[in-house]
Amino acid sequence: MADGVKPRVKVPKTAAAGDTITIKTLISHKMESGQRKDGDGNVIPRSIINRFTCDFNGQNVIDITLEAAISTNPYFEFQAIVPEAGEFKFTWYDDDGSVYEETKEISVS
């Protein structure tokens, strides 16, 4: 696991059924592109998050494939429909095989 990886997600706590909500996600990750060189001229190997998914009660909301051109601390903002109360599950897949997960409950008022 890369150092200091910390997912942060912002989801409203409540919504009306069928409502559209905005979700913001950020994960602290250096996203080493594989293009940079260190002081001795050696290429620093690529180490990025290559996939991010968001699901709600098992149904997919968004599935993003990331490449080296995504900035450090990958940030995403997108919109989801909330048909019922449940749980958002966010998953990030690292190049080194690590998987970072975060869940957020939402209730329907």
Place this chain on the structure above:
Amino acid sequence: MELTRRSVLQLGAGILVVASVPLKAFAAGEDLIESFTGGADIAEGGVTLTAPEIAENGNTVPIEVDAPGASEILVMAMGNPTPNVATFKFGALSASHSASTRIRLAGTQEVVAIAKMQDGSFARASATVKVTIGGCGG
């Protein structure tokens, strides 16, 4: 080695391959579009790409893609060492089929978004971003 007609032709073919390699690297973005669309026609409009006109720092350039009715959006930075930036796939519970993120740009260049619609057609949008400081390190 005896210089035969065959060996001369092989040598000539070898030189041609070597000469065409840089050309291929330049066309990587076009190849990527081709593999995404499968050679289908791409219409203008139907997808919106929001990017700043001038980005002071190429390390974090905020962009937003929005394509109602799209199932997938491919984002590319044509002037980057690897043009592929990200692919957004929208699921059943995606509301507006839009997303925003921050990307790296190596220099002033064109950013292209290609959306694959649910009916199988493709749409394209592009924006030119002026970059003051490139974002790929040295």
